[in-house]
Amino acid sequence: MQYARYGGPEVLEIVEREDPQPGPGQVRLAVRVASINPIDWKLRGGGMAPSDAPEKPVVPGVDLAGTVEAVGEGVTGLGVGDEVLGNASGGAYAEKALADAKGLVAKPAGVSWEIAGSVAVVVNTAYRVLAQLGLGADDDTAGKVLVINGASGGVGVVATQVAVDRGITVIGTASERHQGDVKALGATPVVYGDGLADRIRAITDHVDAAFDTAGKGSLGDLVALTGSADRVITIADPQAEEYGVQFSSGGGIDGALAEFVGQVAAGRYSAPETVVYSLDEAGKAQEDNRTGAVSGKLVLRM
Ligand SMILES: NC(=O)c1ccc[n+]([C@@H]2O[C@H](COP(=O)([O-])OP(=O)(O)OC[C@H]3O[C@@H](n4cnc5c(N)ncnc54)[C@H](OP(=O)(O)O)[C@@H]3O)[C@@H](O)[C@H]2O)c1
Known part of the structure; x- marks a missing residue:
């Protein structure tokens, strides 16, 4: 083709x-x-x-x-x-x-x-961005709170499970129809869109980091929630520069792909x-x- x-x-x-x-x-x-x-x-x-x-x-x-x-x-x-x-x-x-x-x-x-x-693409991306947020396999991640905007998509499903496995509390956004899927991954689901920051503040008074997989205009809310553009990374939002947020692109992390498929084979990850x-x-x-x-x-x- x-x-x-x-x-x-x-x-x-x-x-x-x-x-x-x-x-x-x-x-x-x-x-x-x-x-x-x-x-x-x-x-x-x-x-x-x-x-x-x-x-x-x-x-x-x-x-x-x-x-x-x-x-x-x-x-x-x-x-x-x-x-x-x-x-x-x-x-x-x-x-x-x-x-x-x-x-x-x-x-x-x-x-x-x-x-x-x-x-391969979604796994490499998810592991890379978690590491860039200071939430990598070797980081002290226990008890951290992470918002994943777009937790029901390809990158989001991987990032959510890996983060939960690292002891991170994940608040994951999705459409109404995918709230149950996000919950099943171990995250607290929230509907994305207008009023997002308020809905998340109703769940937690502290967010350590935010991973925007969606690129649909949520960076203002995510920066407000974390308190700093340095704590937010997007892989898709063209307004990244305007908000002073890092736009992440590139490859993966050595060993990530083998680890993820190994966990799928073992029935631990979906x-x-x-x-x-x-x-x-x-x-x-x-x-x-x-x-x-x-x-x-x-x-x-x-
Ligand atoms: N920079 C990089 O390295 C890199 C790598 C991979 C992907 N990407 C980009 O990242 C994006 C996501 O990729 P993907 O493969 O995960 O896509 P995907 O499977 O289509 O997932 C999209 C996600 O965004 C959610 N979403 C849709 N509208 C939203 C909104 N208004 N606010 C918040 N979330 C919303 C969807 O939720 P519902 O399904 O519940 O509506 C779903 O969770 C794409 O733009 C892709 O090009 C970039």
């Missing part, structure tokens, strides 16, 4: 391509499942690009799961037939994809392909629920994610 110009889901087209050859440090995967992330349709829409067409056709998609079928020079620890998950390099919405071997982790047998293919589409439904899947019509982690099964 690729696009040669920016636009709506109609710019996506299925094409036949030669199998990509892994370079040094890379492997080629026979992809089983590729994940839909909001960044995929944001990039496809072109709003983040300086022109109306990319230099060359783009295969969308970041995270995936599949079976190693070719190994590039210098790769150690991975061989043909290994079942892995992680990030693609150069697009994931494809039957064959390249990936840097060092970012991949083994797929536990007890974890489905759908879950394996859908967690992965975000998955909804499956076929590769030729990629445009519909992206639209369903963009509009919020379908909740959960949307995935493409090859």
Whole structure:
């Protein structure tokens, strides 16, 4: 699946391509499942690009799961037939994809392909931001109070469980229909939107930090709750600079992905629920994610 110009889901087209050859440090995967992330349709829409067409056709998609079928020079620890998950390099919405071997982790047998293919981006993001907030695995986190704005989404579901596991009291925002889901993760659920700060103050008189996964205009409330822009991080709000809040982007934390899928395999963590589409439904899947019509982690099964 690729696009040669920016636009709506109609710019996506299925094409036949030669199998990509892994370079040094890379492997080629026979992809089983590729994940839909909001960044995929944001990039496809072109709003983040300086022109109306990319230099060359783009295969969308970041995270995936599949079976190693070719190994590039210098790769150690991975061989043909290994079942892995992680990030693609150069697009994931494809039957064959390249990936840097060092970012991949083994797929536990007890974890489905759908879950394996859908967690790398949200897990890497959740663990990274918790650490940036001083709520990492090695920090003194017991008894801290954290607001997660958007606790029912892909990043939120992961961040909430990891934070609760670290002894942090989590207040998680979601829509009315997801209040029960947030509670089941161990957080105190609150409905997002106007009056958010007052609803949270009715629960606690102290908030140590806030993690905004939603990017929907809540930074003013979150800064007021924590008392300082330094205690708030967003991964999605374009007004971050205006509020003096850090906008976090980048990769993960060593070991985070293996730990999370290990906990899922052990039945201790729940992965975000998955909804499956076929590769030729990629445009519909992206639209369903963009509009919020379908909740959960949307995935493409090859
Ligand atoms: N910077 C980075 O490194 C990075 C990495 C990953 C993702 N992101 C960005 O982070 C965002 C979330 O990603 P995701 O995969 O977690 O998305 P997602 O699964 O679609 O989750 C979105 C979350 O936002 C909540 N939400 C919707 N409207 C809201 C509002 N007005 N106020 C507060 N919360 C609201 C949703 O709650 P309900 O479902 O209950 O409505 C849900 O919990 C996307 O914009 C994505 O591009 C950034």
